[in-house]
Amino acid sequence: MRVTVSFVGVLASFVGAKTATVALPEGSCYEDLLAELGRMFSSNMPEQLWDKEKKTFSSPILATRDERSLAPIDGSELLDGDQIKLFLMAAGG
Amino acid sequence: MNGYHGRFLDVDLGSGTTKDLPLSEEFLKQFIGGATLAAALVYERAPKGMDPLSPESPLVFSTGPFASSPIPMASRYAVCGISPLTGYWGEATSGGKFTARLRASGFDGIIITGRSKKPVYLYVKDGKTEIRDAMRLLGKDSYETQKLIKDELGGGNIGVACIGEAGERQVRYAGVMNDEGRAAGRCGMGALMGSKNLKAVAVAGNLRVGVADSEKVKEKAKQAVSDINGNMVSVALREYGTLMYMDMGMILGDVPAKYFTKNVFPAGKLSGQAFRQKYTIKSYACQGCPIGCGRDLRNFEPGLNVDGPEYETATAFGPLCMNSDLDSIVEANRLCNIYGLDSISAGVSIAYAFYLYDLGVLTKDQVGMELKWGDGKAILRLLKMIVKQKGFGKILSKGTLAMAREFGRDEGEAAQVKGLEMPMHDGRAFHGLAISYATGPRGACHLKGSYYDVDLGNMVLEYMILPGDRLSSDGKGESAAKFQSLKDLFDAFALCKFAPFSPTMLCEMLNGITGWTYTPEELLRAGDRSMNIKRAVSVRFGVTREHDCLPKICLQPLQEGTTANVVPDMDKMLREYYNYRGWIWETGRPSKEKLLELGLTQVAKDLYP
Numbered sequence: 001m002r003v004t005v006s007f008v009g010v011l012a013s014f015v016g017a018k019t020a021t022v023a024l025p026e027g028s029c030y031e032d033l034l035a036e037l038g039r040m041f042s043s044n045m046p047e048q049l050w051d052k053e054k055k056t057f058s059s060p061i062l063a064t065r066d067e068r069s070l071a072p073i074d075g076s077e078l079l080d081g082d083q084i085k086l087f088l089m090a091a092g093g
Numbered sequence: 094m095n096g097y098h099g100r101f102l103d104v105d106l107g108s109g110t111t112k113d114l115p116l117s118e119e120f121l122k123q124f125i126g127g128a129t130l131a132a133a134l135v136y137e138r139a140p141k142g143m144d145p146l147s148p149e150s151p152l153v154f155s156t157g158p159f160a161s162s163p164i165p166m167a168s169r170y171a172v173c174g175i176s177p178l179t180g181y182w183g184e185a186t187s188g189g190k191f192t193a194r195l196r197a198s199g200f201d202g203i204i205i206t207g208r209s210k211k212p213v214y215l216y217v218k219d220g221k222t223e224i225r226d227a228m229r230l231l232g233k234d235s236y237e238t239q240k241l242i243k244d245e246l247g248g249g250n251i252g253v254a255c256i257g258e259a260g261e262r263q264v265r266y267a268g269v270m271n272d273e274g275r276a277a278g279r280c281g282m283g284a285l286m287g288s289k290n291l292k293a294v295a296v297a298g299n300l301r302v303g304v305a306d307s308e309k310v311k312e313k314a315k316q317a318v319s320d321i322n323g324n325m326v327s328v329a330l331r332e333y334g335t336l337m338y339m340d341m342g343m344i345l346g347d348v349p350a351k352y353f354t355k356n357v358f359p360a361g362k363l364s365g366q367a368f369r370q371k372y373t374i375k376s377y378a379c380q381g382c383p384i385g386c387g388r389d390l391r392n393f394e395p396g397l398n399v400d401g402p403e404y405e406t407a408t409a410f411g412p413l414c415m416n417s418d419l420d421s422i423v424e425a426n427r428l429c430n431i432y433g434l435d436s437i438s439a440g441v442s443i444a445y446a447f448y449l450y451d452l453g454v455l456t457k458d459q460v461g462m463e464l465k466w467g468d469g470k471a472i473l474r475l476l477k478m479i480v481k482q483k484g485f486g487k488i489l490s491k492g493t494l495a496m497a498r499e500f501g502r503d504e505g506e507a508a509q510v511k512g513l514e515m516p517m518h519d520g521r522a523f524h525g526l527a528i529s530y531a532t533g534p535r536g537a538c539h540l541k542g543s544y545y546d547v548d549l550g551n552m553v554l555e556y557m558i559l560p561g562d563r564l565s566s567d568g569k570g571e572s573a574a575k576f577q578s579l580k581d582l583f584d585a586f587a588l589c590k591f592a593p594f595s596p597t598m599l600c601e602m603l604n605g606i607t608g609w610t611y612t613p614e615e616l617l618r619a620g621d622r623s624m625n626i627k628r629a630v631s632v633r634f635g636v637t638r639e640h641d642c643l644p645k646i647c648l649q650p651l652q653e654g655t656t657a658n659v660v661p662d663m664d665k666m667l668r669e670y671y672n673y674r675g676w677i678w679e680t681g682r683p684s685k686e687k688l689l690e691l692g693l694t695q696v697a698k699d700l701y702p
Contacts, residue, residue: 009341010329048325059325062550069562090326091545093335093404
């Protein structure tokens, strides 16, 4: 299956891409997606963003399918065609 | 006493006299510092019916207990009084190096009353005070003023907070400037300063306060610096400043455009990345800050010192006016800084003028020019007219509420709460923000009510403030009230709002410095107390529940974007908010029981004689 990931706002500049289409085996969950994102982009990302040892984000990142509610993705399976948005959990100014 | 000098400087500019104002440890423990401590002092000195621009109107500069300590991001100071813009409680804070200099002068803060017969500035060093002639500084911009005073005093580590021409002319939303382009912008504290013929406050010295447990404080500071440096938000702020939020905020529908009637705009043109591409930017930091979100633009115009702009300013002169011309936004920010003007109130007032012109309410003859959405040159001309009090600038300089009244419009069209213009986050995008705006102690305030932080996932576990559906009003009244109390305390500690400190960490820091035994529960109570003493000040000047609302223009459903057709349920949230606060629905006053519970005995006696 294929999942599309959008790196929203400044996150894109630190990842080095605005979007990515990721191929995953059926039944994959968010952790599997993270592992794939790490494989694709970890060389770009600063250590404050990506923990190379734990293979996950080292700062809080909001992952959501729904940019209206911002409900975070839970541990359930991803679905083919999912569009995941990743937000740096920061606002203000 | 640890953590404080235990005294303010008490200045009467009318008689030209100064004296010490001793502060007891019990008083400091109750009100902590910064804007909260200032509110307690203003409450004592501002009688009902007092004109904010009258000589007796108090003006307070106040530091917090972390000032000059190793604790990072504690470089802010508060400037407070009765707002000349709103007529109610007013406060503004600014960062930089001024705070440390003020603390080193030997005082925790300064309270100023009276009006000098001629322009003066105050110089405080090592506990000694001079009131010095400022005639030659009249008409000087804020950068020149700071430089001239530092030169006159022999240079070195001198902090200067001053007004520009806007403050001298008592523009209702004039701010106070320090460290070149740092601004205590909101509520018109610059006008209050100008009304006293006080051009500046200069501070210096080498006086220190005691610390109860310096090893503990160092350990906590080290931990805090490590946390800050390890956080991606710090990296983003360092790289792009507060403009890092622009394009993300637009996706969330949180960036107001076209005078709050839209939330879709090509934000990429104004993002932090866009500024980085166009200008040579050097980051700078406030004292003791490991982030450095400040910006110096090096190639805007040769010979010009240009700061920023911050997100709020870029949005107010950008999307809110449908303007995507970077140069005009940078220049608008520069004008606000040199004249000493709140870029939020100025930007919103100008956007309202565009809106009224678009409706045909205003004409070219009235304004003195055409006003077409997105005209950056018109924005710059209007800013100068505001400061110089020329033509249409006079009414613009009084803010949106006065404009609505002047032009016979529905007051709900004025984008303000309690007379203070709306900041550049949209309550329709985060309902917890909407109730925070409606109840903010100084009016519409994103700094006390940054509920977007919560619903983006930044919870406060100690107080069970948890993320939820940002477009739901369920449970937001109480949650937002608690978050507001916590954020209000950041202005008591005089901390930067970006400091990622939990209530537990704040208590450990405070206790390490003072030797007190604050718990997170007591800290929340202190935040509630802070909110209530400020409310008591505003109640004295006429605030009621009817003032705790959002203007209609900010509650109309938007037609596009991620927040289309959703508006917050203000009544539901306000009832829940009042229930948590212990405020009386019919009057908007804190209940006697709540005041006594918070130890505000004198306020209880005054409100319930």
